[in-house]
Amino acid sequence: MKTWSAPRDAQGLRFAVVVSRFNHLVSVRLLEGCVRELETRGAASDDIHVAWVPGAFEIPLAARALAATRRYDGIVTLGSVIRGGTPHFEYVCRAVTDGVREAMRDTGVPIAFGVLTTDDAEQALARAGGNDGNKGVDAALAVVEMARLLPGLTRPPGSAHERTP
Ligand code: INI
Helix, strand or coil: CCCCCCCCCCCCCCEEEEECCCCCCHHHHHHHHHHHHHHHHHCCCEEEEEEEEHHHHHHHHHHHHHHHHHCCEEEEEEEEEECCCCCHHHHHHHHHHHHHHHHHHHHHCCEEEEEEEEHEEEEEEEEHEECEEHHHHHHHHHHHHHHHHHHHHHCCCCCHHHCCC
């Protein structure tokens, strides 16, 4: 049996973070958690590039554009969509989740999903460094693991690296 597993070591890797300005306080906290985790895992500050976009709806376009440059080992998307009284919430949630998934599928670049979808601001803040952790940290860990895992999965069988333990 062959098993792949990837160390969550970000040394030498390059990342882009796409973060939405909407619900700015939540975004800032997600971004702080994300960047701190990437640096704790060994990423250099110069190798973390941050792109601010107006709202969650705009995240997929920016993530796809950055992925298409092939400059990054992984991309993190951060933001929060908070339920209001209208169906708008559902449309923005659908657009950002579908868009990020399609950008990842079409480019083959790992894109972590750190966009909160919550009923109210309190739930969002709890997940942005409050009592329920920080989704920015979780997204950073996910992107590092995928960035490390993917090269091994796509390497041709029997290649030099494949044989190296
Ligand atoms: N964008 C968000 O990131 N979060 C929200 O909660 C939100 N709400 O509630 O409307 C939101 N809307 C803006 C949207 O993402 C676009 O920026 C806007 O429609 C312009 O395209």
